[in-house]
Amino acid sequence: MEALTKDTREEKLQELLTQCLESASMDLNLYLEYDVKRGLRESSGKGVLTGLTEISDVTGFAVRGGKKYPIDGELYYQGYNVKDIVNGLKGKRFSFEEITYLLLFGELPNQKEMNDFIELLALYRELPSNFVRDVIMKAPSANIMNGMQKSVLTLFSYDKDPDNTSVLNVLRQSLTLIATMPLIAVYGYQAYQHYNNDKSLIIRYPKKELSAAENILRMLREDGQYTPLEARVLDTALVIHAEHGGGNNSTFTTHVVTSTGTDTYSAVAASLGSLKGPKHGGANLKVQDMFADIKANVSNWEDREAVRCYLEKIVRKEAFDRSGLIYGMGHAIYTLSDPRGVILKEYAQNLSKEKGREDEFALYETVEQIASDMLTSKKRLSKPICFNVDFYSGLVYSLLGIPQQLYTPIFAISRISGWCAHRIEELVNDSKLIRPAYKYVGHHRPYLRMEDR
16 A cells, blocks of 8 residues: 655545535435424525524514514613613723623613723733734734634633633633633734734733723724724724624534533634634625725726626625625514614714725715615515614724724624624523434444455
């Protein structure tokens, strides 16, 4: 038998790929035959009910006379409408911190409770001694999400009581991760830029008196400067991304992993892995890539017909990534509108005026309007298609000067508040091991000895 070498292993891997694909493939009609809720969704697209939560609610329909009607989307945190929350928080520096308190403790804080909570988070907003040097700067990842997973898992080793799942201990761990996630993300980006792209290395420590949004901008920018509007926009983005019900993939991952009785760091690392995916938290990057492609192929952004023609090419799988998708359009629950997207659109418009990029915002708005009608008509859908939160979030981050590598990490910086609230909810309510069923549809075969194969 000829020994494999480094030169022949790729060839052998290709041979094995054929076997792997044949072994893994199955008749997809079997999903219909056995009425399998693929993706944990009903045939209508509605998610299969697998749990209960009091943390947040997401609605896109109203029921009148036994019939469902599309409505403007509504998102609630602990019973409060997010639109009301955002309007009520305008002008406050610590909006995200206030919403984190609401998600974890179920009530909006009074001024004293808010002041105490801000001070508490500030005390937790520091990484272990030499952690940046020994962990974050060692083999930095091109995808910051993977670097964040590594850092979170490594924090287990620095915790004096890491496996203790009492609510008090998990709350301590949760506050630590909520407070330090901005540092982990920004430092991970700075380290990669320095060691792989030969950029200047700037590690700026956070200021205790600043909010999470202010610290992110201060630590990220070379001069550490930002405008009040920039900080307010990023703070609002953190608020509206902080939570979205128990059924989204990464939060469901939190519930699934927590139900095993594992530690907080493992649960959060698993949720980070989920959020990284382009079908979930990485979706805004696909939107940005799509718009870069549109800009490169449509010379006059004000020509609606030219924009329409190119979008039709995308839908016909003749342009961009040949997927037939217009990214940032449509949502599993929302119909007439995504409340988060509506909020971000307003801020994107305001920022585009401050940055002198109003033509770019106008292009986004044109694509939004054309795509909604086009997709509803071409796909013959029974419900309207609205733009979702990912449609304008990438533009907002671009206007803030945030590099694309940090788009999904910022989502994680925000969503960890919701993950931690759901982890505690799962623990408090005597979680049962989550174990869905899979039906075996293969064949039973007799074992053959090697010499008989």
